[in-house]
Amino acid sequence: MSGHLAVVGLGPGDARCLTPEADEALAAAQALYGYGPYLDRVPARADQSRRASDNREERTRAAAALRHAALGARVAVVSGGDPGVFAMAAAVCEEIEAGPESFRLIDVTIVPGITAMLAVAARIGSPLGHDFCALSLSDNLKPWELIERRLDAAASTGFVIALYNPVSRARPWQFGAAIARLRRHLPPATPVVFGRAVTRPGEQISVITLDRADTAEADMATLVIVGSRDTRVIPRPGKLPLVYTPRAAAEVSA
């Protein structure tokens, strides 16, 4: 009666980006748990229960799914993008560690997915073509000063930076502060990519320079990629430019 829990990455949104492995895991589940808009991507089935919860209730959702699986059920927790990147897999692990011994007996499968930075990068070229980092701008679970130290460290040593969770209603100023911080390290012409709702209705992609980056352009559905000193833009007639970071890098000035 140890049960099974799959944490399933739905990718950026378009069903064409959902892997067969994710499809199978969803099909095999007796019960689905997830943030409402993610659950809505999975076609309803009469023999499958579903429990939608709010965006901020990751731990409660993870615990409920684990309790259900511990009864011997096949349960799936759906996650946007990749479950291991600022998503549900860590919340599930936190609950397993904090929970009863029965949680450790559950057969847990994490099904990877296309995370937002890969989807956005693919749309515009290859901005993550060299060393890069992924940083959440949410200071709900870490101090803002730590985010600033990471921005400093990454920008000053030439990592391209993918910014997750740039903005929310409760966090209106953080993205602007991050851009201001990055301007201390990077030239004004550094390319910045805004990717909103990529592969979903309302998709928007724009490329701007760091000095002109307008933080009002980002919302909760936006993933931002800030280039390094090496990141380049190739203009193309009648098309979006290609943004890429060459595979070769010279020494970064200290």
Place this chain on the structure above:
Amino acid sequence: MSGHLAVVGLGPGDARCLTPEADEALAAAQALYGYGPYLDRVPARADQSRRASDNREERTRAAAALRHAALGARVAVVSGGDPGVFAMAAAVCEEIEAGPESFRLIDVTIVPGITAMLAVAARIGSPLGHDFCALSLSDNLKPWELIERRLDAAASTGFVIALYNPVSRARPWQFGAAIARLRRHLPPATPVVFGRAVTRPGEQISVITLDRADTAEADMATLVIVGSRDTRVIPRPGKLPLVYTPRAAAEVSA
């Protein structure tokens, strides 16, 4: 006659990790280009030409594929994992920038895939559950000193670190030097994950601590994830442990 070039991410290897979008792009191509072992993953078809080339010939391969597409053909370049992460998309962009105007008229599509760090992370829990970076240890295209600066910056500010290309025949000592460098910043008990050939025959996953990490365990098919101070290991009876990095972080000591 502008042609079409798709740069297609095959994911870690198992066909169940290949997205429908990648399948479609492969099916639509008249000609396939790629590193031999990656091409071998794509079933042969009589009406589709294929040109295999060596691992180190990325730019030559990209240029040949672009010339072919510029003649008006539908061409696909296959890439392991995600084409935008230490793979073919950047090489293609380099050739477009350096090449004739006709290359900029080609309709280019990058099809994202599950990159190795996501596949390895999913197998063992959620080690990338907090801020992280992806760093190639190859010093073919950048100076070793720059790699060391990036290791210092990432480890000292609490990024989890995914190490691509830890070892090759021509680069025997770099991985050991990187581990030694990381030991300056991180406690001996920091979890380290070795993921070899994940989702392919011969898959191996192991979890070790930084002080005991044996660099002889890594080869060209290995992706290594070095945790941060916050990364945790949950032992489980009769199963691999779960390794995860909690979503919350405290201040990192300077």
